[in-house]
Amino acid sequence: MxxxxxxxxxxxxxxxxxxxxxxxxxxxxxxxxxxxxxxxxxxxxxxxxxxxxxxxxxxxxxxxxxxxxxxxxxxxxxxxxxxxxxxxxxxxxxxxxxxxxxxxxxxxxxxxxxxxxxxxxxxxxxxxxxICLIILVPVMLLFALVLLVNRILLKKIWTPFEQLLKNITAFNINHEVPYQPVEMPVAEFRQLNKVLVELSGKVKSDYNEIKLFTENASHEMMTPLAVINSKLDNMLQSNVLEKEHGETLVELYKATSRLTKLNQSLLLLVKIDNNLLQDKEKINLKSLIEEKYVYFQELINGRNIHVESVLADVSIYANQQLLEILINNLFSNVIRHNYDGGQVEIRLDPEKIVFANTGHNPALDPEKIFDRFYKDHASEGTGLGLAILKQICNRQHFLLNYTYHHDLHTFIITFKH
Amino acid sequence: MKILIIEDEPGLQQSIVQYLMSEGNQCSMASTYAQALERLGLYDYDCILLDLGLPDGEGLQLLNYLKRLNRTEGVIIISARNSIDQKIEGLRLGADDYLTKPFHLSELNARILAVVRRKSAHGERHIEFKEIRIDLDAKEVLVKGKLVYLTKKEFDLLLYFVANKGKVISKSAAVEHIWGDDSDMADSFDFIYTHIKNIRKKLTDAGSGDYFQSVYGVGYKFMEI
Known part of the structure; x- marks a missing residue:
């Protein structure tokens, strides 16, 4: 109310x-x-x-x-x-x-x-x-008048407050635009406005610091990772390794690779957050998807996944690098979370891209799957793939939706023109 | 080949030297900008590995220095920053390749060979290994003069193994070589096996020897038996 x-x-x-x-x-x-x-x-x-x-x-x-x-x-x-x-x-x-x-x-x-x-x-x-009537009628009239004046006056007084609400809602931590202050004649509102300006500034600078921290931490980890990787590569050349050492090396390689991927994904997220990938060009989505399909073909064939695709000849203006990552992530997602002999459906039309796949899991929580590090325990992924997907869609002003029906996990990306 | 390694992380420097020396290269090391300048003033190299984040100077300035002197060394930047801008800037200043940390030594070795080959004026445009001849321009593989049809990925993989012949290449390194950084497919290790099997079959069918060896289940080695 x-x-x-x-x-x-x-x-x-x-x-x-x-x-x-x-x-x-x-x-x-x-x-x-x-x-x-x-x-x-x-x-x-x-x-x-x-x-x-x-x-x-x-x-x-x-x-x-x-x-x-x-x-x-x-x-x-x-x-x-x-x-x-x-x-x-x-x-x-x-x-x-x-x-x-x-x-x-x-x-x-x-x-x-x-x-x-x-x-x-x-x-x-x-x-x-x-006598009662003579008194009552003017009183009622006065009452109605007061209500009306109240209504008009309050509406007028609250207008800047509503603008303020609108501006807070529009404020996005990820966007360059800061919180837009509103001119207010009422002292309390002015104060609220002032507090909001300070608060949004603080939130923004804290957020930037966190991003910078993530970026630096991830970068700093790359050099030790490079040392581990190179030592493993040299160790592998040794002629005196036993079979069990080999197994250990496999595990070490896998762990290092995962850590590297995790770091790269975090850096990518920061990069997308910072809006560093802005150049837009005309991209033919159909040929991009077909190209990526070839790229993933062995993985698809190796698991006997049946792919059904209906691709219209669609081109959009977007960032090439982001779109490649987007399609990459969609592909690795439908392959990774599928079972051997499963199904994949890919549809492209001028409004949207749809990637759907069968999988072991029942319907996932659409509120949570795009959260960072949300993944099932069996997954070997970083848990950042879908978060990156979401972030790219935000940046490119696409709508990203997840639904589950007819046993298919379906990801729909709608372009807004 | 003479290679200068400019890298301030001792662990990484040592590994690179160890790997490249075992390939029969001569390696010099520099851990600082000043050392690097000194080395470059004294000797010529075939290839320079350059870490951009040096304690006493910016690696990109070294590129400027080389460019001013019209030095012909191939330069490969090795950096922890996977930034396109830095990559473009590095290549603009005359670097020949850009490798992001962490990398596999086999990948580094293959890149060095490619850069040196490209740089040398009368560079061989094909590589031979016994009866196998790889044409780098046409991207074709011939066994005893007979054309073997390989897919693009199979061709890349064979070239990678030949460049690192006699060395064990981990599946992890092979996956990254083929699928690159973008793909988030840590569980794709097993598909290397399928690729190797296919290449092996195509080569032996054409009359070549079987030079692939599986090593401890970690990776493969391409070598004379």
């Missing part, structure tokens, strides 16, 4: 509750004062009754007064009076109405009487309703 929506909902709930509370209190208070006024009128009527009685008459109000005075003979008059609400039949208007009465007992013309004065409240009630 947006901050603004949430704020409005709370504000509206509280306002509504407050308005209802204050409204009902107001209504009751108004009713109470009107009752007082009617009661006062009723007392005046009684005084009228007394005055008429002193002249020997029974007072009856005018018809238009919405007032009824009833006399009832009683045995003894108790000097008491009581007010209350009631409903009475208005003989003038011919319908029942809410009303207020005063009941009192008096001696009139020497006789004890119970006197009931009933006054209609309907007009007064209408008055209350009108």
């Amino acid at each position: 947006k901050l603004f929506t949430r704020y409005n909902i709370i504000l509206m709930a509280i306002s509504l509750f407050g308005l209802l509370l204050i409204g009902s209190l107001f209504y009751r208070l108004l009713g109470y004062y009107l009752d007082k006024q009617i009661d006062h009128d009723l007392v005046e009527e009684i005084m009228e009754v007394k005055e008429y009685a002193s002249k020997g008459n029974f007072y009856q109000p005018h018809e238009f007064e919405d007032l009824v005075v009833q006399y009832k003979k009683i045995k003894k008059a108790n000097p008491s009076s009581s007010y209350a609400d009631t409903i009475f039949y208005n003989p003038v208007k011919h319908h029942t109405e809410t009303a207020r009465y005063l009941k009192t007992e008096l001696e009139l013309l020497g006789q004890p009487y119970q006197i009931l004065v009933i006054a209609s409240k309907s007009e007064r009630q209408e008055q209350i309703q009108n």
Whole structure:
């Protein structure tokens, strides 16, 4: 939920509750004062009754007064009076109405009487309703206006914040462009902006340092590796080696080779990260794939892998070196993770390249397979092949997707034009 | 051949010398820029191996020096940096080849032979080993004058073995020679066996002797029996 929506909902709930509370209190208070006024009128009527009685008459109000005075003979008059609400039949208007009465007992013309004065409240009630309406409507209007102003104002105030959000989202550690600061009139936002500028700068410099470290560490390892390799090559020339030494040498060669490949892959990743391979040229993908197919042919034939390819004549603008690595990695991937006698499907059309292969593994986690050093334990690879693939696709603005269906691990690279 | 090895890592320097001497070459060593200049001032060489990262100077400057003096030595750069820019810069300054560390000594040896062959004015454009004749220009192999059809990879592999004749070449070195650095195929060692088998069969079918020997399961040796 947006901050603004949430704020409005709370504000509206509280306002509504407050308005209802204050409204009902107001209504009751108004009713109470009107009752007082009617009661006062009723007392005046009684005084009228007394005055008429002193002249020997029974007072009856005018018809238009919405007032009824009833006399009832009683045995003894108790000097008491009581007010209350009631409903009475208005003989003038011919319908029942809410009303207020005063009941009192008096001696009139020497006789004890119970006197009931009933006054209609309907007009007064209408008055209350009108008063409430007169007050309520402007309040509601004011309320709506406040909401509207709030909305417009907040939107205006939050606009730079939204721009800031957009800029943070656009910020990519791998790209050259730094975080774009936003001009902000609000002090808190300005501070946030300042912190973000500093933070993004720090993140970027830390990241560059890590890359530099990786690069230097990998380079430094190449010379000792060269020493090991050359010593092994010389040792191999010895005539006094036993069979078991031979086996050890095989293992040493394999380990050295893996370490070398690992280092080379790390260096390649850094190189792609640093965007050092930028020159673009027109590359015929069909002939590139066909060329690489020949390059890998022995490996494919050696494992009896059946390759089915449908290649359209497609050329794109891209970096030659990166694209060669891309196709290389796709090929070594579909061969390495296949089983003997497996299947490989290669499709190329103007929108995409698809490499699909059968394999021992069930579907892989598409979220993880492009992570560095993600690999199954049986694999002799570096665990960087797919990470490099992903990185190349990022650099060339291709989309890289992995899916698994019909028992095929499928890698789809979509070109964005 | 006289070869100057300019390399500051003693372990690597010693291995290179050992391997190249056993091939019958004369080797001089220099561990610093100053030593290298001194050696170059005193002697002529057939080939110079140049490490770019020397403790007291930049190897590329040595290339400038050689170029200024119009020296004709073949130069192979050996560097830990696999950078295209450096490669291009090195070749522009007159280096003949560029080898990235780590490398196999058999690969280095083959490169030296190729550079020296290219450099010498009346260089042989073919190599002979007993009844086998390899034509480097036409990329053809003849056994007793008869053409043997080899694939490109088989041709490269045979040339590699002949250049290092009498030496054991590990499968690892052979794989890297054929598939290069880019391919991430550490598990492709066994395919060398298939290639060797094919070359062997084609050569013996054409009437040549069988000169390939398997050594301890680590690699192969190409030699007279």
